[in-house]
Structure formats: C-alpha cells, structure tokens
Amino acid sequence: MTSLSERTPDTFTNNYRVLKLIGQGGYGKVWLSARLSDNKLFAAKMVPDSRCRRKSWCMDREVYLPDEVILWEGLDHPNIIKLEEVFSEQGSWIFVMEYLAGFTDLFTLSELHGTLSESEATGVLRQITDVCWYLMEEEVDHRDIKDENILYNSVTQQIKLIDFGSASFLEIDQRYHSLQGTEVYNPPELYNGGSYDPISGIVWSIGCLAFVLVNGDIPFNNKTEVMEFKQLTWFNDGMSPIYKDFVERCMQRVEILRIDFFKLRLHPLLRGKGFRSGS
Structure with a gap:
C-alpha cells in the first residue's frame, strides 16, 4: 500500500535513512536507503515535481498524482520493479521501490x-x-x-x-x-x-x-x-x-x-x- 506525506504525518525523512547515490539521469536521482523500522534496504527515486508534467486526479487520495505512480503502483509481476511507497515533500516526489542487489x-x-x-x-x-x-x-x-x-x-x-x-x-x-x-x-x-x-x-x-x-x-x-x-x-x-x-x-x-x-x-x-x- 502506498502512502502520501500530504495524507499522513509520516515523511520519507522520518522513515528512511539515505545511504548513498546509486543512479541518476534526466528524471532525478536514485538513493540507496534504509528503512528505520527494520533497516531493510530500498531504492528511493527522487524526482522534482516540475519534471512530473503528466498528472491525473486520484479520487481516493483527493490529490493530483504523477501518471507514473497511478500506472505503476497497481502492477504485480515478477519482472517489474515493485513500488513500495510514495512521498511528496520539499517540492519533490520520492518513489520508494525494492532494492535488488546483484542487478x-x-x-x-x-x-x-x-x-x-x-x-x-x-x-x-x-x-x-x-x-x-x-x-x-x-x-x-x-x-x-x-x-x-x-x-x-x-x-x-x-x-x-x-x-x-x-x-x-x-x-x-x-x-x-x-x-x-x-x-x-x-x-x-x-x-x-x-x-x-x-x-x-x-x-x-x-x-x-x-x-x-x-x-x-x-x-x-x-x-x-x-x-x-x-x-x-x-x-x-x-x-x-x-x-x-x-x-x-x-x-x-x-x-x-x-x-x-x-x-x-x-x-x-x-x-x-x-x-x-x-x-
């Protein structure tokens, strides 16, 4: 289940510790991050809101979400990277996804x-x-x-x-x-x-x-x-x-x-x- 910081006091900063940069491109940057509750590793893709030009209204959350989130979060396939959580804070979207060592x-x-x-x-x-x-x-x-x-x-x-x-x-x-x-x-x-x-x-x-x-x-x-x-x-x-x-x-x-x-x-x-x- 994904979450949005606008709907809950939880934030990425309060739940994850950023460890190191593991990728970047025109979309933004990807950081290796550890979840504070259990120290499990995830990849966090941080994208400036200005780069998320295509958005759609999400009735459940009552907020405009990037189409990337709406299209991605419901997918469940062994060959598709899994989206775990979504945060919006400080002018950026943060997509927390599974981290795959060895890939x-x-x-x-x-x-x-x-x-x-x-x-x-x-x-x-x-x-x-x-x-x-x-x-x-x-x-x-x-x-x-x-x-x-x-x-x-x-x-x-x-x-x-x-x-x-x-x-x-x-x-x-x-x-x-x-x-x-x-x-x-x-x-x-x-x-x-x-x-x-x-x-x-x-x-x-x-x-x-x-x-x-x-x-x-x-x-x-x-x-x-x-x-x-x-x-x-x-x-x-x-x-x-x-x-x-x-x-x-x-x-x-x-x-x-x-x-x-x-x-x-x-x-x-x-x-x-x-x-x-x-x-």
Whole structure:
C-alpha cells in the first residue's frame, strides 16, 4: 500500500535513512536507503515535481498524482520493479521501490562487460515480451523499453523493468501523436506520418532492444536515421538467422508489414523451436 506525506504525518525523512547515490539521469536521482523500522534496504527515486508534467486526479487520495505512480503502483509481476511507497515533500516526489542487489541495468552491463550472448539475449527478450503482454492486459504501455530501463542479474538471468516515467494509459484503437520515451526507440511512422499504433510501437522497441543486446549499440543514432531508415551497420557477422529474422520482423519500416505482437510471442526464437529462413 502506498502512502502520501500530504495524507499522513509520516515523511520519507522520518522513515528512511539515505545511504548513498546509486543512479541518476534526466528524471532525478536514485538513493540507496534504509528503512528505520527494520533497516531493510530500498531504492528511493527522487524526482522534482516540475519534471512530473503528466498528472491525473486520484479520487481516493483527493490529490493530483504523477501518471507514473497511478500506472505503476497497481502492477504485480515478477519482472517489474515493485513500488513500495510514495512521498511528496520539499517540492519533490520520492518513489520508494525494492532494492535488488546483484542487478545492473543492461546498458551499464554492456559498457562494463560487453554484449550478451544470443542465448542470454533471448532470455531477456522472452521476459520483456511477457512483461509487455502483462502490461497490455493491465491497459498500461511503458513507452520506454530499452536497455537502460532493464535491470539484469547475470547469475539468475532474471530481468526487472524499471522507470514508468514515460508510461501511458493504453486504450483500444488509439494512436499516439507525440514523442514519449527515447527518440531512437520510437518507430519511423511517428516522424514520417505523425502518429503510430501503440502495440506496433512496442514491437518496434523490442526489435531495437534485441539489436542492442547482441551488438552493443543502437541501430539508429538519431531521429533522422530512423526517418530515413538507414541500415548501414545493422547486423554483426555472427548473428544467427533466427535472431536476425526476429529483429527484421520487429523493425519493418512499413507499419502494416511489421509483425503483430501476438504473432511475435510465437516466433521460434522465443519458443526455442527450430527455424527455417522465411518460415
């Protein structure tokens, strides 16, 4: 159950002790913190209220909350980071979430230790596809699937999806008309036609992720390359036909030719089945 400091005398400062900085970005900073009542460790993400531009009215609490909180707090999936408590104080929102020792985001992991093997990458893709399916059922779209937003445990190979700051409510038959999330992970039809289908956009971002995991770099460096669909350095020489097919089906330039998400879940790469080119 989440709590808000406006509704209770409890505050983050009175309940947690900040230990050290463990992450930061455009959203704010993440601090390793200990709960005073039992000394249990948590990660506390502190975001200035000025950066929480999208808010919705919460009737239960009678206060405007960041959409990130509303969309995130009700989720319950083994591959999604758990939100424990929420505080609002001194002009910032503080999201207290589970702390996962032994997990590193995939971007940092690649920088430190190189790319994943195809087998490891496939394990990540199976999990993230399952997470996206769950989110669709919960009518939530993360809208920023990328290596930086996925924590990974190299021993167990489990992932945890983090950062719902770009998330949106998912509605039937809607189309997005604005950029959300990371520019180079958005599909070309957004830039060339002004809109895109949310589900097809998820497929595109999964294709980008699949590429990054085994290549160590994004397929496109900027919005212009996405628009022009430049493919000068798409695949490394060692990529298997089944893995390459998965990426290509996800990243079709023409939206209607892109693989459907429901069919994507049945792709031989994710199901561990044999593969014939063109099948």
